Amino acid sequence: MLSLESQLQELLKPRTNPPVMSVTTGTGVDKFVHALNTTGLHGKYNIAVRRQWHTQLGTELLKLSGEHSVQRFLHSVRMFANWNEDDFAILGKELSPNLMNDTDKIWMSMDRDSITSQLDLFFDPNSSLYLVDVLNGAITDVVNKYKKEPVGYNLQDYNNRKRIGVWLQVPVSDTNTINRLETEILRDYFKSRGFGLMVVHAEELRESGFDGKSDLNKFINSRFDVLDNAEIYPNGIVAIHPNWGYAARSMTESRLDVALNLRNSVNTQDDDRVMSNGKTLDGKNKLIGLKIEAGFKRSSADWEYRQSEYLRQLFNEQRNEDSETTPLGGWLRGVNIIKRLPCAMPTLVTERELGNDITDSDRVFRDATSRVNLNSTLWTMTDILSKLHIVRGNKKVSKIIENIKKRVNSGGTKSTTPPLTKTEEQKIKELYVQIMYSLIGWTDRIKGYAATREFTSIEQTLESIMQSEQLDSQMTDTLGISASEYIELLQVEGGLPVNDMDFMFNAKIAETT
Amino acid sequence: MQPVKNRIISHTPIRTYTSDLEWSPEKHGLFYLLGLDNGGKLGSTGGQSNANELGAYGCVVNRHAGYLKQSESKDYLVEWFYIDKDKIVGADKLKNSSYDKLVHGMIFEHDPRVKYFKHNSDALAIDELDANGDIVERPLTHSEYLTYLDKLFKDSVQNVRFPLDVRQQKMVDERGDFLNNNKDADMIINVESNHTRAGKDKTNYKGINADTQVVFDFSGYFATFQITSEFDSNVDVEVITRGKTKDQILQDTIDALRNGKRPWLMVSTYNDEESDRIQLLSLFKDANIEIIIDEVDYQVWKQTTLLEGIVTNVIS
Numbered sequence: 001m002l003s004l005e006s007q008l009q010e011l012l013k014p015r016t017n018p019p020v021m022s023v024t025t026g027t028g029v030d031k032f033v034h035a036l037n038t039t040g041l042h043g044k045y046n047i048a049v050r051r052q053w054h055t056q057l058g059t060e061l062l063k064l065s066g067e068h069s070v071q072r073f074l075h076s077v078r079m080f081a082n083w084n085e086d087d088f089a090i091l092g093k094e095l096s097p098n099l100m101n102d103t104d105k106i107w108m109s110m111d112r113d114s115i116t117s118q119l120d121l122f123f124d125p126n127s128s129l130y131l132v133d134v135l136n137g138a139i140t141d142v143v144n145k146y147k148k149e150p151v152g153y154n155l156q157d158y159n160n161r162k163r164i165g166v167w168l169q170v171p172v173s174d175t176n177t178i179n180r181l182e183t184e185i186l187r188d189y190f191k192s193r194g195f196g197l198m199v200v201h202a203e204e205l206r207e208s209g210f211d212g213k214s215d216l217n218k219f220i221n222s223r224f225d226v227l228d229n230a231e232i233y234p235n236g237i238v239a240i241h242p243n244w245g246y247a248a249r250s251m252t253e254s255r256l257d258v259a260l261n262l263r264n265s266v267n268t269q270d271d272d273r274v275m276s277n278g279k280t281l282d283g284k285n286k287l288i289g290l291k292i293e294a295g296f297k298r299s300s301a302d303w304e305y306r307q308s309e310y311l312r313q314l315f316n317e318q319r320n321e322d323s324e325t326t327p328l329g330g331w332l333r334g335v336n337i338i339k340r341l342p343c344a345m346p347t348l349v350t351e352r353e354l355g356n357d358i359t360d361s362d363r364v365f366r367d368a369t370s371r372v373n374l375n376s377t378l379w380t381m382t383d384i385l386s387k388l389h390i391v392r393g394n395k396k397v398s399k400i401i402e403n404i405k406k407r408v409n410s411g412g413t414k415s416t417t418p419p420l421t422k423t424e425e426q427k428i429k430e431l432y433v434q435i436m437y438s439l440i441g442w443t444d445r446i447k448g449y450a451a452t453r454e455f456t457s458i459e460q461t462l463e464s465i466m467q468s469e470q471l472d473s474q475m476t477d478t479l480g481i482s483a484s485e486y487i488e489l490l491q492v493e494g495g496l497p498v499n500d501m502d503f504m505f506n507a508k509i510a511e512t513t
Numbered sequence: 514m515q516p517v518k519n520r521i522i523s524h525t526p527i528r529t530y531t532s533d534l535e536w537s538p539e540k541h542g543l544f545y546l547l548g549l550d551n552g553g554k555l556g557s558t559g560g561q562s563n564a565n566e567l568g569a570y571g572c573v574v575n576r577h578a579g580y581l582k583q584s585e586s587k588d589y590l591v592e593w594f595y596i597d598k599d600k601i602v603g604a605d606k607l608k609n610s611s612y613d614k615l616v617h618g619m620i621f622e623h624d625p626r627v628k629y630f631k632h633n634s635d636a637l638a639i640d641e642l643d644a645n646g647d648i649v650e651r652p653l654t655h656s657e658y659l660t661y662l663d664k665l666f667k668d669s670v671q672n673v674r675f676p677l678d679v680r681q682q683k684m685v686d687e688r689g690d691f692l693n694n695n696k697d698a699d700m701i702i703n704v705e706s707n708h709t710r711a712g713k714d715k716t717n718y719k720g721i722n723a724d725t726q727v728v729f730d731f732s733g734y735f736a737t738f739q740i741t742s743e744f745d746s747n748v749d750v751e752v753i754t755r756g757k758t759k760d761q762i763l764q765d766t767i768d769a770l771r772n773g774k775r776p777w778l779m780v781s782t783y784n785d786e787e788s789d790r791i792q793l794l795s796l797f798k799d800a801n802i803e804i805i806i807d808e809v810d811y812q813v814w815k816q817t818t819l820l821e822g823i824v825t826n827v828i829s
Contacts, residue, residue: 012726047702050691
């Protein structure tokens with residue numbers, strides 16, 4: 001009797017092709033490519049690597065051209081809801097000033113009045129941000145925007161939505177707290193507003209007879225079927241979940257129309273839940289997935305900056321797809337951003353406004369240098385930062401960085417780290433500007449190198465420099481740190497403003513070509 | 514329906530979902546629906562081996578007419594079904610001839626409100642809204658159960674698949690062209706960035722070269738191998754590796770190859786380059802093999818040693 005290995009070898013045909021590995025993901029390929037490049041495998045073997053990008057906007061443009069095979073894709077519409085005390089006043093409500101600018105605090109307070117007041121902004125039909133109206137407004141805007149395109153949308157196929165599905169993202173990460181919110185506040189609240197409520201988390205899945213994470217999609221489909229009762233819930237269904245790891249699970253529930261983010265932070269994969277096409281709660285065709293950003297800390301990132309950051313990220317993606325594109329090429333004009341003026345219905349931003357946001361380099365640099373995150377783990381990377389040629393001869397640099405490192409919150413909830421003093425904060429901000437000057441300034445030296453090789457990001461260019469000992473050592477002499485160290489800094493989550501830096505880098509490359 | 518206790522089942526009517534009147538174990542899947550005679554447990558079903566034990570074959574072709582063994586204390590009602598196997602999703606992969614789980618799976622797929630009953634995992638239940646708008650669970654009724662079966666098997670079930678759209682086709686073509694232009698390379702790596710709902714599974718499936726004999730899918734660290742919904746059951750066979758020994762995996766792979774199929778080894782555990790799943794790759798050094806990794810942005814794929822492990826094990 002032959003061994004299993006021998007039996008297997010007898011069945012295998014000779015190799016005629018090199019082995020193929022296909023890796024697919026959303027936007028995270030850079031980290032994979034970086035890991036691959038640092039293995040040294042390229043020098044040892046002849047490995048052919050092909051990189052390819054397909055973006056949401058690329059697909060939308062194809063759809064607009066009338067291409068039949070992509071008609072099932074939706075338009076992604078982002079909205080930045082800039083609410084203030086006036087919105088509450090219209091509804092006869094008042095919100096404490098210290099909660100007004102921090103939506104995380106509203107939810108952590110577990111205070112019924114504050115939470116329902118914030119929800120009223122979106123679920124009270126008298127509010128100018130009432131989600132059903134906002135969705136209809138967005139659909140109308142998008143159809144009007146594309147009325148001259150070959151695709152030929154008919155407004156009445158999509159408009160006049162009555163019952164909608166909402167993916168509500170709240171800043172509560174604890175399952176027990178979500179359960180308490182559900183029983184004490186939310187179930188009754190949404191019922192009174194004509195919306196059915198489902199809670200989505202692992203424990204809820206198991207209790208309802210599902211298998212856990214692998215059954216997430218089935219669970220959501222099931223809950224929508226059960227709650228889909230136009231008499232009891234005439235306005236639709238709301239799904240709420242803790243801010244946790246299911247974010248990365250695939251889900252194909254088409255009855256979700258609006259992702260409403262009430263957290264200070266953004267999770268792009270999570271708000272993409274609304275991008276499945278198919279049946280809707282009221283039988284209308286689906287045209288858009290609406291993603292509303294309505295939670296932010298105004299002290300660290302305001303509405304305008306979020307919008308700018310989003311646009312610059314799109315611009316960088318555009319350059320990846322076509323390095324010859326103009327700053328406001330047809331591709332970027334496909335972007336759908338709804339902005340809201342106080343006390344008025346939201347409307348699409350105009351092309352001129354888009355243009356202002358992405359052609360004003362001074363503004364980009366200002367944005368990049370003025371928004372320092374004092375709690376980022378960037379500040380724990382003392383070894384690299386202290387080598388950076390920031391201000392020649394300034395011996396205090398490493399001392400300041402050491403001070404920051406001691407006081408940076410390492411991420412734990414029970415950190416006893418003393419907060420920074422005002423003076424220290426100021427010193428760090430000044431240092432941050434110097435770091436940015438140094439890092440961004442240095443990209444001037446590599447813009448020609450990047451242009452000739454059609455690179456579109458700093459990281460991509462650094463990866464190439466890493467392959468050459470000579471270039472890497474020149475870089476270390478000039479900047480103080482090596483290409484791989486620069487990449488390490490870029491990869492810190494919430495550290496450097498990578499989108500803004502890449503944006504400026506692309507602008508510099510465009511000047512050279 | 515006939516009570517099981519007394520085994521007077523040879524005249525129990527069979528509900529059939531097939532055009533053939535003659536029972537054929539090769540063609541038909543058989544299962545039964547059990548219920549307490551007070552109706553309290555309706556919805557419980559059993560598999561092929563239990564059906565045999567209970568004399569189902571006897572009631573079909575009367576082979577066990579003299580079967581006298583006494584049942585347990587409870588009186589159950591039994592109802593028999595036989596269904597064309599090709600109407601049961603996944604029946605071709607079934608080895609133990611227990612069709613109930615597959616049929617239940619089809620019912621769950623057809624109506625997501627239906628699931629196993631919390632208080633009796635054999636029975637089926639449905640979630641509903643009460644008058645107050647709250648979700649409550651109740652067991653499925655007999656007629657509802659039959660309605661689902663009628664719907665699923667009389668009208669048949671088709672898995673509707675979209676053809677490739679122009680972008681996906683372009684991507685598939687580019688993979689093919691890149692391979693043909695780099696035949697002399699030691700290895701080909703396609704790195705593709707895509708947006709939400711762009712159809713990565715479809716591209717990954719259709720992008721497999723026709724000459725490829727074995728596929729390793731490493732997407733299982735977090736994912737659920739949704740790519741299997743794209744499979745052509747005449748060509749592809751899923752080889753699950755979770756919880757199996759190396760020999761069991763090899764045996765399944767050999768079985769698939771012997772049947773002229775293309776095995777997909779669905780790998781879920783590979784924390785490092787020393788993992789026996791990674792070592793398995795070395796057995797295919799001289800064959801046409803492809804590897805798929807979906808969602809490479811997970812932390813595990815930042816380990817350079819893991820990548821080295823894969824590449825060095827797969828390059829001949």
